[in-house]
Amino acid sequence: MKKNIVLFFAILFTVVSFAQDVSVYPTHWWTGMKSTQLQLMIRKVGIGNPANKSVTINYPGVKLLSIQRVENPNYLFINVSIQPSTKPGKFPVKVIANGKTTYEFTYELKSKSKQNGTTRVRGITSTDFSYLLMPDRFANGNPANDALPDLYRDKTADRNNKFARHGGDLKGVQDHLDYFNELGITAIWFTPVTENDMPKMREGSFDMAGYHGYWFTDHYNVDKRFGTNDEYKTFINAAHQKGLKVIQDAIYNHIGLEHWINRDPPAKDWINQWPEFTGPNHREETMFDPYASKFDKNNMVKGWFVKHLPDLNLANPLLATYLIQHAIWSVEEFGFDGFRIDTYKYCDETFVNNVNAALKSEFPTITTFVEAWANTVVANAYFVDNNFKIPFKHNAPGAIDFSLCFAMQAGMNQPFGWTEGVNRIYMTLAQDIVYKNPLNNCIFLDNHDMDRVFSVIGEDWSKMKWGLNWLLTMRGIPQLYYGTEILMKNFKNPTDAEVRLDFPGGWAGDSVNKFTREGRSTKENEAFDHISKLAIFRKTSSALTxxxxxxxxxxxxxxxxxxxxxxxxxxxxxxxxxxxxxxxxxxxxxxxxxxxxxxxxxxxxxxxxxxxxxxxxxxxxxxxx
Ligand SMILES: [Ca+2]
Ligand SMILES: [Ca+2]
Missing domain, CATH: 2.60.40.1180 (Golgi alpha-mannosidase II)
Structure with a gap:
């Protein structure tokens, strides 16, 4: 009896210790991958203790190469090789101290999808027309997940507060797939849905929620206020079935303050350290200027974007592997079609080239366009595959074309002059000599970080038509910001929340529903029809695409x-x-x-x-x- 009690508590203890904060990353992997190398990170209190001398893996085709410790004993890294002949399946991984197993977990290798490049992971190209939306602000498909106070630090959702979460989610986007097809959209790009378990943060004089998704706290989980990992898969499959592609927004530059990488870093040098908060200078020129100082470039790469976004040291090889494997994992796990990369100009340049190359190697059809928010064509081109003869060559295929955006806005807004007005577009396109392939650039009139274009041009519908015609007929991948089709307006005054208002009709009980023709005014239908007519024509126009x-x-x-x-x-x-x-x-x-x-x-x-x-x-x- 006594023995049984001891055994009972031993089992209970095992269960309890298993239920503690233990994670293995990547959470699972696949057979049939091009790269045979995999690095597992175990995160568990004391796992990296030197007494945990060895690891055993017993599975045909999987070979332990080495184990690696870091300065924080709560981490252990296991390097394995997976031979091409390895079969999918589950196997135990044991951590051993003094001949005894101190920790054991089951690892799974699934079979890599054979549909990549055909029904999933198709790539975003100039044949596409993408629609950028913020899931929190688009439509609420599941009112039960708006605020999940038991799970997350920010416990509220409040549509009366522009800086709070509003409850929009992936189901809401999924419920409107037909709307995108009516509008002639072929690809949906939304701001990140990765977990942002952050409290409201002070920005300026406002308390902001992470409704926009740019404050990652766990790379491997979708924020449940947008949906579960399974719901994300369901959403992408549903989009694919309706002929729509999906673009995932990725961030390598930084994480949210509450990410475990910041709260319990494997090593101090995973985060770029400063004696006190130091922001970047935001000058992309420091990256390519032949006269730049090391001081300025160092500040640009290592400064923290804002106080609550710790800047990652992407030159750390273990962190780099963690992020590269996560990027590959997310493509294979979810099957989306292309990447948009946030804050690209602030990243370690070797790292971003490495992650792009690794993705391309595993998924030849995946595409990427990068946000460098550059003010000149030279700077835009510097961060992508270009025609410059310079020592460091970036390899991303396409840029988010800010130069052309500013030129199109000037074309609509400024009186015509030698270098003003529509001549800005003429002059900007002439500079395409610098791009390896300008068709890979994402082109746009505005986005979630800018004043809404309809306001920028003084709500002048004639000028709006010029801009929409240019957007859908110039070289590149056109992107429409949600609500432009119903002439949503506003300046970022006092904050960008003004340009991120809810789409009318996305919430049950909304007084109008602008997803329907009946809900839109005559003028709004004129805008919607102007876009959809040209977008649907563009789909089958080889010349325009x-x-x-x-x-x-x-x-x-x-x-x-x-x-x-x-x-x-x-x-x-x-x-x-x-x-x-x-x-x-x-x-x-x-x-x-x-x-x-x-x-x-x-x-x-x-x-x-x-x-x-x-x-x-x-x-x-x-x-x-
Ligand atoms: Ca919801
Ligand atoms: Ca940085």
């Missing part, structure tokens, strides 16, 4: 460019002046050739090129016939 570009010098404020290939020629003509304009087609003969007529994509009217006159303030997208 993958064709070449030819632009002509802007004359009298009239900007004409062509997208063309062997099968199709599209002319985009925008008259930014007040006066009607009759193009002299002899100037455009190279592209006009034998074409006699042009069909306006929006009105569907075909008119003769001879004698064609475009009124002032008008923009037309025309297929030449």
């Amino acid at each position: 993958t064709g070449k570009t030819m632009q002509f010098i802007v004359r009298d404020g009239v900007y004409i460019y062509f997208r063309y290939d062997d099968r199709q020629t599209i002319m985009i003509i925008t008259n930014t002046s007040d006066r009607a304009y009759k193009p002299d087609w002899t100037i455009y003969q190279e592209r006009i050739g034998a074409f006699k007529n042009a069909r306006n994509i929006h009105s569907n009217k075909t008119i003769a090129l001879e004698g064609m006159e475009i009124p002032g303030k008008e923009s037309w997208v025309m297929e030449l016939k």
